[in-house]
């Protein structure tokens with residue numbers, strides 16, 4: 001199969017993770033991985049982002065596939081159940097809003113900037129070496145630390161399930177994947193009924 | 199009269215459990231599978247030869263290769 005330009009977007013995902021070690025403010029770029037899939041699903045009614053452009057999925061596919069870092073076993077049933085997928089989406093959202101709330105507090109000046117990256121919502125890793133002060137408000141940096149925590153956490157979870165199960169196991173419970181699929185389902189409800197009848 | 203039926207294999211997607219990630223689409227050598235409207239993957243039975251690549255790749259393991267009467 002011919003490789004296309006979008007088959008190399010994993011390079012961006014990798015670069016993103018690495019840049020976060022040098023300057024946390026690059027974490028803001030991660031917003032692209034939130035807004036692009038949402039826009040594609042809301043405007044186009046497809047999971048075009050997952051299906052084509054998602055660099056993170058490609059990265060797992062590459063590491064687990066080409067580099068053989070995956071056992072390639074079936075994912076446990078509960079992990080692909082709707083309950084777990086939707087539950088994880090809700091959990092992710094709650095943690096995300098909590099992160100936004102902390103950012104707001106820093107912006108408001110009622111809380112000091114905390115230069116840590118929180119892994120798996122509990123492990124606080126000191127990350128001050130990636131912050132050199134900015135022209136911006138400390139709240140800008142707080143958001144970057146929070147957002148990078150989200151991205152790093154999902155990468156670590158994705159890597160664990162990549163090793164244990166199939167390379168792209170993360171895609172089964174990825175909140176962005178689940179959310180865009182739900183949007184497509186809602187958007188195409190009438191369409192899919194018509195399609196079933198044919 | 200007993201007509202000789204040729205059995206061939208084809209992929210079947212459990213659409214309810216499909217997460218529409220599109221991993222199957224990327225590996226199908228015959229373009230026989232596609233994600234339909236971001237909801238679930240769909241197999242084109244005319245093109246699919248049941249090679250099983252998609253089933254191997256599917257992270258949710260929701261593709262089954264079955265024999266069908268041709």
Ligand code: SF4
Nearest residue numbers: 050054057171174177
């Ligand atoms: S499910 Fe998540 S990781 Fe997988 S392709 Fe979609 S957005 Fe990327």
Ligand code: SF4
Nearest residue numbers: 226246247249250252
């Ligand atoms: S079984 Fe082979 S030919 Fe059929 S959809 Fe899967 S990859 Fe394509």
Ligand code: SF4
Nearest residue numbers: 216217219220222256
């Ligand atoms: S790889 Fe599996 S879960 Fe993903 S779209 Fe294909 S059938 Fe659905």
